[in-house]
Amino acid sequence: MGSLTRDKQIKFYEREIESLLNEYELYFKSNIDDLKNSKELFLGIYLGTDSIRGNCIVKFRKTTAPALKVPLLALKFPDSVFDFSTWKNISYENLRSNAEITSDVLPIFIQKNEKDEFIEVGFSQAEITFLESLIIGQYIVFGRKEPPIKYYTNLIEATKKINSDSMPGRILDNEYNDNNFEVSKEDKNTDVLVEINNNFDSSDVAIIQGPPGTGKTTILAKICNYLLEHNKSVLVTALTNRALIELVTKDGLSNHLNAGKISKTNLNSEEQKHCKGLKNCETVLPAKGELVLTTYYKMTGIANETDFETIFDYVILEEASQSFLGTIACAKALGRKLLIVGDHMQLPPVVSQRNPSIIDKKINWLIYGLKHFASKEECLKIRLTGSYRLLPEAVNQTGIFYDNSLISLSELETPSIQFEKLNNLFNPKGGTSIYFSEIKHEGKFTISIAHLLIRIIKELQSEKPDLEIAILTAFRKSRNFLQDNIYSEISNNENIVIETIDRIQGLTCDFTFFIIPYDNPSFSFNINRFNVATSRARYCTLIITDSIFENINPATGLVAEFWNKIITNS
Structure with a gap:
């Protein structure tokens, strides 16, 4: 068969760079004013750093603040760059080249006064060297996070x-x-x-x-x-x-x-x-x-x-x-x-x-x-082989991917959630269960799916406010839809993660919702992706998928075996 030549390996990395740059190029070439108006670039004033948590606090006008939990790149510039009258004629590429120092950041909370036109946003993940370079009252630009x-x-x-x-x-x-x-x-x-x-x-x-x-x-x-x-x-x-x-x-x-x-x-x-x-x-x-x-x-x-x-x-x-x-x-x-x-x-x-x-x-x-x-x-x-995260029911399912060698060492008991109020969507013993609905196309959910998730999450939080919850999907469009329609409707969202599966390996939470639309099922049912999505939760995972899969097994191999086990026990 022969080896995979070094030239072919290099070609793969080069194509990966090309793909990432193609996705980013339109943003890079856009002018600053257009990006500001479309809320894809943000300008704030540095207020200081939270002495307890280390978060970077930045002030924005209410109408121009970034969305929470969307990764950004923070850029510090020399004062000479901030001649606002010239922004209409500057591309992001041009502005970016003048940055003195940058840092990846993540907006994680908002502090606001209804009577004030400004809000304060707390950012995590700012590097120490970046923060040490800032002066209170200084402008910071926040752009799209850059590809690796x-x-x-x-x-x-x-x-x-x-x-x-x-x-x-x-x-x-x-x-x-x-x-x-x-x-x-x-x-x-x-x-x-x-x-x-x-x-x-x-x-x-x-x-x-x-x-x-x-x-x-x-x-x-x-x-x-x-x-x-x-x-x-x-x-x-x-x-x-x-x-x-x-x-x-x-x-x-x-x-x-x-x-x-x-x-x-x-x-x-x-x-x-x-x-x-x-x-x-x-x-x-x-x-x-x-x-x-x-x-x-x-x-x-x-x-x-x-x-x-x-x-x-x-x-x-x-x-x-x-x-x-x-x-x-x-x-x-x-x-x-x-x-x-x-x-x-x-x-x-x-x-x-x-x-x-x-x-x-x-x-x-x-x-x-x-x-x-x-x-x-x-x-x-x-x-x-000993899983400290997964309850016995979950180990019985996930063990399929590991020659049935896993054992549960979890000392947790399922929290005192009134599952009947949630139409018994979850298995009180833990592990993964399924809810069938109408989800024909990824990225084109009906708002009813978002409403269903909001209702379940609020019910869970009413009994245990500090629960850590993950809403996962294989697709970016689906993630964006869910983020746009859920975060703003749940005031207690600090412990809620809405993300694609490919971005959360290593995550541990209490409850997981895994959204699988009808489109491109092989992507969601890929063995690695499926295994990760269904093994994050300490307590329960709920798969929400299209009703067409109620009577047909959408998976193959070990994932099909996992699916059959859920259906049999539900």
């Missing part, structure tokens, strides 16, 4: 330069197959920490498969603690900042955190408030007995900057199902030992281009990097 172009250019450079004779080179050049991920051990009768350490006596690679809620972050914290206590230099990399912060807040690392032995790139103010002792890392340098946290984007850049020199004793690749083969190769280039932590049954990387198989029929080797690397690599592959 630099991550792909890092991967292109690495694919071009990594030596074929090295192990990272072999990762890129191997001939893979579609064999299943074969686990060598489960954690039921073994100590994972001992197994991992024993493995690294004779091997440079180990893999931990962590199905939903199986405590992989807790185990990872114990492994990091052990390595730091033995004076090893450690780099942990993940796709998202959230995964890194979740790790560092575990009890197993508290002593090292308090001792100033843990640092993170692009540290933001909430992270600093939440993790006392966590240091901001501007230059990544390994140090014995210290831990550095960074994202895939930064890690792949570091690999290129160091010319793929092995500088860390250990590199730990977290959220590994979302890594490309090139991501794994860069991680191995930086570490003498590589620990991969992830689950190939969960989400692969988000791919924007259409029909990537046009490049090569073997392109899935690159996209599903963890699955294919693990199928080839001879190393310890250990599966965690």
Whole structure:
């Protein structure tokens, strides 16, 4: 069959960049005044930072404030840029090029006085270096969040330069197959920490498969603690900042955190408030007995900057199902030992281009990097089996994707919700149930679906106001519709997430609503996407789908088996 050539791998990354830029180009070329008028660009005045939570507070006119929970890019400019009389003649591209410093941000709450024409919006995720550059009373521009172009250019450079004779080179050049991920051990009768350490006596690679809620972050914290206590230099990399912060807040690392032995790139103010002792890392340098946290984007850049020199004793690749083969190769280039932590049954990387198989029929080797690397690599592959998140009914369902090896270790009891008031839509024992309605087309819901969700959520909140709730769909149009019609109708929306499935891996909540329209069912019923959507909730998941599926099974394989189990038990 042959390997997937480096040229084909580079072509994939180039097409991904092209696809992302095509989507972003119209915005980039638009003029500022048009974007302001269409509420796609916002101008606010910096009021300061919340001393308790670290949120950035910005004042807007009521009619020109951004929507909540939509990621944005904050831009600080020299005062000379803010000659408002010239805005009609400036493109966003032109304005963006003059920014002194930027930061991703997320608007999360609004404070308003009905008698005032202004409102105050609180933003999370602003980087410390960005906040430190601001002066109270200064204007800030908020534009659309930018696509991860630099991550792909890092991967292109690495694919071009990594030596074929090295192990990272072999990762890129191997001939893979579609064999299943074969686990060598489960954690039921073994100590994972001992197994991992024993493995690294004779091997440079180990893999931990962590199905939903199986405590992989807790185990990872114990492994990091052990390595730091033995004076090893450690780099942990993940796709998202959230995964890194979740790790560092575990009890197993508290002593090292308090001792100033843990640092993170692009540290933001909430992270600093939440993790006392966590240091901001501007230059990544390994140090014995210290831990550095960074994202895939930064890690792949570091690999290129160091010319793929092995500088860390250990590199730990977290959220590994979302890594490309090139991501794994860069991680191995930086570490003498590589620990991969992830689950190939969960989400692969988000791919924007259409029909990537046009490049090569073997392109899935690159996209599903963890699955294919693990199928080839001879190393310890250990599966965690005890789910602390899922109740027994949910484990009985989700276990289908894991050879029925999962057991429930949840100590939760279903909350005292009066399910009969909700027409018994949920299974009081937990797990996933189905509600059939009329949802013919994604992005074209009738308002009745939004009203149904609003009614259920308000009923749940009336009995337990602090519930964490997720509304998930496979499609962006569907997400946008739901965000527009639900957030504004529920005053207590701080603990509600409305998002596409591909954006929420790692999320844990109390209740999940999974919306599946009739259009393009194979996308919603993709095994990875379906598994993630139905395994987020501690208590119950409700699938809301079109009534046409009431009498036909819309899925295949293991997802069809899961679906049949729900129908049988409902």
